[in-house]
Amino acid sequence: MIKRTLFAGFGGQGVLLMGYVLSHGAMHRGLNVTYFPSYGAEMRGGTANCTVTLSDKKIASPVASNPDLFVAMNYPSLEKFEKSVAKSGLIFLNATLIKEEVSRKDVEVIKVPTLELAKEAGSDRAINMVMIGALCAKSGLLSLEDTVAGMQAALKGKEKFFPLNRKGIERGFAFIADGK
Amino acid sequence: MPSEKKLMRGSNVVGEAAVRAGCRFYAGYPITPQNELPEYLSARMPEVGGAFIQGESEIASINMVLGAAATGVRAMTSSSSPGVALKQEGISYMAGQELPAVVINMMRGGPGLGNIAPSGADYYQATRGGGNGDYRTPVLAPAGCQELADLTFTAFDIADKYRTPVMILGDGLMGQVMEPVIFPDPIDIKSLPPKDWALTGCKGRKPKAIFSMLLDLNALYNHNLHLQEKYDEITAKELRWDTAMTEDAELLVVAYGTPSRIAESAIEELRAEGIKAGLFRPITLWPFPTIPLRKLAAKIGKVGVFEFSMGQMLDDVIMAVGERAEIYFYGVPGGIIPTPSDVARFLKSSIKGDGKVGRRIEA
Numbered sequence: 001m002i003k004r005t006l007f008a009g010f011g012g013q014g015v016l017l018m019g020y021v022l023s024h025g026a027m028h029r030g031l032n033v034t035y036f037p038s039y040g041a042e043m044r045g046g047t048a049n050c051t052v053t054l055s056d057k058k059i060a061s062p063v064a065s066n067p068d069l070f071v072a073m074n075y076p077s078l079e080k081f082e083k084s085v086a087k088s089g090l091i092f093l094n095a096t097l098i099k100e101e102v103s104r105k106d107v108e109v110i111k112v113p114t115l116e117l118a119k120e121a122g123s124d125r126a127i128n129m130v131m132i133g134a135l136c137a138k139s140g141l142l143s144l145e146d147t148v149a150g151m152q153a154a155l156k157g158k159e160k161f162f163p164l165n166r167k168g169i170e171r172g173f174a175f176i177a178d179g180k
Numbered sequence: 181m182p183s184e185k186k187l188m189r190g191s192n193v194v195g196e197a198a199v200r201a202g203c204r205f206y207a208g209y210p211i212t213p214q215n216e217l218p219e220y221l222s223a224r225m226p227e228v229g230g231a232f233i234q235g236e237s238e239i240a241s242i243n244m245v246l247g248a249a250a251t252g253v254r255a256m257t258s259s260s261s262p263g264v265a266l267k268q269e270g271i272s273y274m275a276g277q278e279l280p281a282v283v284i285n286m287m288r289g290g291p292g293l294g295n296i297a298p299s300g301a302d303y304y305q306a307t308r309g310g311g312n313g314d315y316r317t318p319v320l321a322p323a324g325c326q327e328l329a330d331l332t333f334t335a336f337d338i339a340d341k342y343r344t345p346v347m348i349l350g351d352g353l354m355g356q357v358m359e360p361v362i363f364p365d366p367i368d369i370k371s372l373p374p375k376d377w378a379l380t381g382c383k384g385r386k387p388k389a390i391f392s393m394l395l396d397l398n399a400l401y402n403h404n405l406h407l408q409e410k411y412d413e414i415t416a417k418e419l420r421w422d423t424a425m426t427e428d429a430e431l432l433v434v435a436y437g438t439p440s441r442i443a444e445s446a447i448e449e450l451r452a453e454g455i456k457a458g459l460f461r462p463i464t465l466w467p468f469p470t471i472p473l474r475k476l477a478a479k480i481g482k483v484g485v486f487e488f489s490m491g492q493m494l495d496d497v498i499m500a501v502g503e504r505a506e507i508y509f510y511g512v513p514g515g516i517i518p519t520p521s522d523v524a525r526f527l528k529s530s531i532k533g534d535g536k537v538g539r540r541i542e543a
Contacts, residue, residue: 020358023187023358024187027185027360032360033187033359033360034324034357034358034359035187035357035358035359036353036356036357037356060441060442060444060445060448060520061441061442061444061445061446061519061520062324062353062357062359062438062441063353063441063442063445063517063519063520064519064520065445065449065519065520065522065524066519066521153187
């Protein structure tokens, strides 16, 4: 098994943190993992992205040709990376911001109203936690427990944020389970 | 005891590994994409009673490392391409003075100030040396976080054993990637072989001196012969390389560092289509594994070289392989990171020999 996930969005949307959570969660699950962030000038105010590769075998390249899963947190990211997604891949849209449709017909699109769900979970800042919850639930990459463990490892030292982030992750899982 | 598996960024991995390998002196000047390394050591060094100094420049930093190394302490500096260019004078002096130290280069795009994207364009600078004189610098090229940890230990050991500066050549991508790492046990510094040449204060013994200026003609002549003997011994004993999937290969891919990992995924993509390629990965760039590569290339008959540069390691491959195999080259300059599929297209084109991606090299 090898799964490559690309996260992309504006700087400040918690794009890199989603990658940390998935990486730590995967390690918690006993998988091999590589996390590769963009670190260019675009991090300072523009777009940010990171690629996380998970496998039960040795991982060669941290750079992915065609991600199996793609999280687009804003429209410029969708426009930039849509074409690169693997056939039959999953595209997760931040439906709060992205009103445009995905033009590809050979992928599955999951529209996640992140802001609305995050508010329900208790904080509009938890949009990235809602999204990582939805991603892990839909793809089956991580269980709820592994995802939460990943969040706690990624945010070690910031324990006061654990409960709220947990609620965000749970809301993402519930959205996939109930479709709302 | 060995560490638990830790998810860490490449730059931080070097910092932790250096401390565990007994490094107790670091001096450096900030530059992207390796700032996490000095940041990490600024907190870690005081915990083990070591010294961390942010120098006023790269030149000051390499000379502080020279001074620290002369006292016998394991010392290190780090930078990225243009910063390492500034350190070349100090590296030449340390080679001449036979001072052990480790220099990290997380390569970025050049020439000049270039950009902060990953690059492999300092292969010449690292393996040929930008400093003056007849010296060589052992260069280790890790391909990921675990190897960054392991080869940092190796670098300090080679440096001490042969009294020479040693370079670890990574790139911006490797410095930023996070992977799980298990660190080797911290060494017991007291267990290291004594450095009877070190300048530790001459109370109760004859004064010693370490310098690279040897005005006496015979003295410099003999010093260079001595250095060459040492370089010959390093070449004989310290060669390192790795291979993968070469047994049935129709094409031998030669790549080091991050490009070797992209190439390995490209090879896996090809094998899924029934096309057989294998990988030869130099780990020591100087000394270059010339003879092992020559033998394997002659057997396979076709070689594809892939670098994050316009063709630097390529020279060493040509010297190793010559006319014994067809050589194809695919170079990507700093700024753009090719995907495994990009490299797979080059490999397919090389196997066909149509030269559509990359180019044929006439050796």
